[in-house]
Amino acid sequence: MASKQEQQFTEIQKKNLEAAMRLAQLSIENSQRIMELQVGTAKALFEEGVANAKALSSVKDPAEALTLRTAYAQSTTEKMLTCAREIAEITTKTQAEVGKMVTEQLSFGGQDVLEGFQKMFKGMPVGDASALGNIQTAMDSARAAYEQMTKASTDAFQAFTKFGKK
Structure with a gap:
């Protein structure tokens, strides 16, 4: 029969596995969205390129050919920028x-780990009473650093998205 501590750590591992599975599913779904977007854009660009080539083959006037090429280049650029913006x-x-x-994992998982350490330390003679406090401080610091990195990279993506819309 498993001890209480083993059961607690098994429960923490189960929660972490569930979170990893949700993360993998999210990754797969978003990869599919991006691939569909890229395939749709490539198909539209190909079809437009074929139509443009047909139109250019029947043009006799150089000015008209230049106009067609300019319009095609502009349309291609717009489609590619739109695709990049949607991917962003x-x-x-x-x-x-x-x-x-x-953040949920760090908050709830960290709390579970901390509670597990508290229960484990209760049954052990610990020489340094601040050991648990140090563990809590380290987990809080890691959580704060992660939140700061997440905010910075989100701000960077939003700036890129706004730049692409101008």
């Missing part, structure tokens, strides 16, 4: 979801 938006949303999941 998907990435920003995904990052926010991942950040939320990780």
Whole structure:
């Protein structure tokens, strides 16, 4: 029969595995969205390129050919920028979801780990009473650092998205 501490650590591992599975599912779903977007953009660009080539083959006037090429280049650039902007938006949303999941794990998982340490230390003669406080401080510092990195990278993605819309 497993001890209480083993059961607690098994429960923590189970929660971590569930979080990892949610993260993997999120990653797969967003990769699919990005691939569909890229395939759709590539298909549209190919079809437009074929239509442009047909139109250029029947043009006799150099000025008209230049106009067609300019319009095609502008359209291609707009489609590619739109695709890049949508990918950035998907990435920003995904990052926010991942950040939320990780923050939950750090908050709840960290609390579970801390409680496990507290119970474990109760049955042991610990020479330094501040050991548990040091563990809590380290977990709080890690959580704060992660939240700060998440905010900085989210701000960077939002700046990129705004830049692409100008």
